[in-house]
Amino acid sequence: MRYVFFIVIILLLELFSLGAALSLQWWIAPWTKLASQTMAMIVVFLISNGLLLLSVSKLLKNSYRWVSGWMLAMHFMVLTAAIISLIYGAGWVTMTMFDSATIFAMPAISVALGLRGLALLVFIGLFVYALYSAYIPKVRHLTVTINKPLLKPLRIAVASDLHLGRLFGNKAIDRLQRLITQSQADMLLMPGDIMDDNTQAFSDYNMAANLARLCASLPYGVYATLGNHDLYGHEKPITESLRNAGVQLLNDEVLRLDYKGQPMWLVGRFDNHKRQRVATTELLAQVNTEEPVILLDHRPSDIIEHSLLPIDLQLSGHTHNGQIFPANFIVSSINRLGYGYEAIGKGHFVVSSGYGFWGIPFRLGSRSEIWLISLSGQ
Incomplete structure (x- = not known):
């Protein structure tokens, strides 16, 4: 049973890493080239698996907290991406139904930057709310x-x-x-x-x-x-x-x-x-x-x-x-x-x-x- 637990944790870590890497790639896309986006994905997986190795080898004190904290950050990246996707989808459908001319007149870069600004606020908001829920x-x-x-x-x-x-x-x-x-x-x-x-x-x-x-x-x-x-x-x-x-x-x-x-x-x-x-x-x-x-x-x-x-x-x-x-x-x-x-x-x-x-x-x-x-x- 113990080995099953560790296997599940490792699989979740890799899955979170993939989701976080894709979310991060999307967020930095307006300012970076494809090579930089690929490097961002590599860095995410390096951090995840580096922390995992340090935890297994017991070289890092309180390693479970570091791994848990990193997994939480990645989880919030994925949640942020999901929330922004829902907001964007709902907004696009609404504007198409009631004011289709406006959505096509908006510059693509403005929409992209606006969504990323909103994503940053959502990401920070999740951390603040989660901290509040733990201590209050x-x-x-x-x-x-x-x-x-x-x-x-x-x-x-x-x-x-x-x-x-x-x-x-x-x-x-x-x-x-x-x-x-x-x-x-x-x-x-x-x-x-x-x-x-x-x-x-x-x-x-x-x-x-x-x-x-x-x-x-x-x-x-x-x-x-x-x-x-x-x-x-x-x-x-x-x-x-x-x-x-x-x-x-x-x-x-x-x-x-x-x-x-x-x-x-x-x-x-x-x-x-x-x-x-x-x-x-x-x-x-x-x-x-x-x-x-x-x-x-x-x-x-x-x-x-x-x-x-x-x-x-x-x-x-x-x-x-x-x-x-x-x-x-x-x-x-x-x-x-x-x-x-x-x-x-x-x-x-x-x-x-x-x-x-x-x-x-x-x-x-x-x-x-x-x-x-x-x-x-x-």
């Missing part, structure tokens, strides 16, 4: 009513996939605290991928102090489970760092809470990257399922099975809603619920696109977010 979160509100006793509504803030690291750190933690305080949430639940693979940036930038202030600001605390990026060889230091900051980790564990005199249960699962993780049914055997049950499960891959169990609310992340268009369509096609909220079977399910991002600080077709869930019962 949206608060999504949801009201859920369950068929169990919970007379006093519980306000739950959900922030998955923080990926705390060099590109997403103290400012993001402080912003999260402000949003949660404004929302008057009772607790914060974080279903996995809290760190970006390790604790190096977390320690270097003293994020523990900011995270501790966040934890102290919640009346009923902060609870989390670990995702795949928390388990890639650094599970122990990540676990220790989070617990020292005040985060209560539920690693294949259950916890009974008293919320204003009302009992409720939190259940946390390891991500399935942990092969020896405990089955959900074994965890539920430790729970009084007549009382409200909230499950934190990083991946939404077991939703169908969980919809048959006495779980009232499941919170997941992992998918990032694709992070970059059109990957959101792929996420939707391979998951029962790849993003959003749905009541399925016996329970309610929320899959967040995440508060942070993976790899590079850009989102297109998805948005950085937290969920504010008002949970009430009978």
